[in-house]
Amino acid sequence: MPIYHKLGKIPHKRHTVFPRGKTGFHYEELFGTEGFSGMSSLLYHLHRPTQVKAIRKSTDINPEIAVKHNIRSMLLSGFDVPPATDFLQSRKVILLNSDLWIGLAAPQKSMKDYFYKNADADELLFIHKGKGILHTFMGQIPFSYGDYLIIPRGMIYQIEFSTKENRIFFVESFSPIYTPKRYRNEFGQLLEHSPFCERDIRLPSNLETIDRKGEFVIKIKKENQLHELVYASHPFDVAGWDGYNFPYAFSIHDFEPITGRVHQPPPVHQNFEANNFVVCSFCPRLYDYHPESIPAPYNHSNIGSDEVLYYVDGDFMSRNNIKEGNLTLHPKGIPHGPAPGAMERSIGQKETKELAVMVDTFRPLMVTKEALKIDDGKYFTSWTE
Numbered sequence: 001m002p003i004y005h006k007l008g009k010i011p012h013k014r015h016t017v018f019p020r021g022k023t024g025f026h027y028e029e030l031f032g033t034e035g036f037s038g039m040s041s042l043l044y045h046l047h048r049p050t051q052v053k054a055i056r057k058s059t060d061i062n063p064e065i066a067v068k069h070n071i072r073s074m075l076l077s078g079f080d081v082p083p084a085t086d087f088l089q090s091r092k093v094i095l096l097n098s099d100l101w102i103g104l105a106a107p108q109k110s111m112k113d114y115f116y117k118n119a120d121a122d123e124l125l126f127i128h129k130g131k132g133i134l135h136t137f138m139g140q141i142p143f144s145y146g147d148y149l150i151i152p153r154g155m156i157y158q159i160e161f162s163t164k165e166n167r168i169f170f171v172e173s174f175s176p177i178y179t180p181k182r183y184r185n186e187f188g189q190l191l192e193h194s195p196f197c198e199r200d201i202r203l204p205s206n207l208e209t210i211d212r213k214g215e216f217v218i219k220i221k222k223e224n225q226l227h228e229l230v231y232a233s234h235p236f237d238v239a240g241w242d243g244y245n246f247p248y249a250f251s252i253h254d255f256e257p258i259t260g261r262v263h264q265p266p267p268v269h270q271n272f273e274a275n276n277f278v279v280c281s282f283c284p285r286l287y288d289y290h291p292e293s294i295p296a297p298y299n300h301s302n303i304g305s306d307e308v309l310y311y312v313d314g315d316f317m318s319r320n321n322i323k324e325g326n327l328t329l330h331p332k333g334i335p336h337g338p339a340p341g342a343m344e345r346s347i348g349q350k351e352t353k354e355l356a357v358m359v360d361t362f363r364p365l366m367v368t369k370e371a372l373k374i375d376d377g378k379y380f381t382s383w384t385e
């Protein structure tokens with residue numbers, strides 16, 4: 001995140017002595033993404049962050065692919081993904097390629113007896129239902145309905161829910177997730193035409209510094225395996241940190257839609273980007289104000305990208321019979337457009353209450369067995385009159 005932030009106590013100069021008590025020291029760690037040239041932060045631990053006591057089991061968590069080469073438009077019923085008590089077990093990957101995994105989760109309980117680290121991917125957790133606190137070794141972030149939580153890879157975290165009914169749409173990105181470059185100046189500051197600004201980005205606070213030794217399990221996702229490592233000190237032992245690499249939250253309700261006299265294309269809704277995909281937020285907004293405008297989108301040929309839309313709330317103007325928690329996939333190679341009647345229905349309308357998250361991927365998506373369990377099977381014919 002191109003914002004400098006710091007919490008807790010840090011020494012005046014980096015890479016210098018930072019005493020702890022009369023005889024001890026803090027232990028510095030560079031926490032970076034993309035080697036030593038990407039975003040990074042410097043952390044000061046009470047104990048060495050390297051104290052592995054044991055390596056327990058490793059579990060293969062590769063999603064099972066059902067359709068490798070997909071040409072079928074699909075409608076998935078996201079709320080039919082069954083809830084599970086454990087956060088990691090609740091996560092079901094439904095679509096994937098070599099750039100990202102897309103999934104749904106309905107976790108019921110907070111993560112308490114272990115910590116989690118995704119060493120493969122930045123995570124985007126979109127909170128559709130539920131409330132709680134993301135605890136990390138860099139501070140806490142309270143979250144609720146409509147929040148995107150952006151968690152850089154390598155972050156050690158626990159997620160605490162104060163609600164039992166939780167629904168999450170998530171993306172695991174194998175490259176860092178950033179805000180769109182075209183909305184930032186050469187220094188990284190968000191420009192005046194950006195649909196959001198730094199004030200909308202919620203940074204971690206309430207740094208917990210826990211000085212405890214014992215046995216602490218961190219489940220580490222690496223190369224699609226979940227490894228269980230036991231560490232000798234509590235992972236949240238950071239006394240202070242500063243830098244640019246940290247988790248943050250952004251509420252979809254803070255996205256300011258860009259509108260026009262005629263229909264604006266999807267890039268105006270863009271919220272995030274990573275290598276070979278973008279994430280867009282479709283928010284309640286006034287419709288186009290040309291007297292003869294057609295607010296519904298025109299048919300479009302997504303020859304260059306697979307398009308995933310996750311429906312959050314409100315009536316989605318271009319579709320028929322869409323419910324919250326539904327997800328559509330429009331694969332590259334064939335055009336799609338508004339459902340029959342949606343174009344005619346939109347003419348003369350003044351506003352939309354739709355709320356949705358879109359992920360456009362530039363490489364085709366494979367479909368998993370988990371996706372087929374919630375697939376309606378007939379959506380691809382829904383344009384045929």
Ligand SMILES: [Fe+2]
Nearest residue numbers: 300307330336
């Ligand atoms: Fe589309």
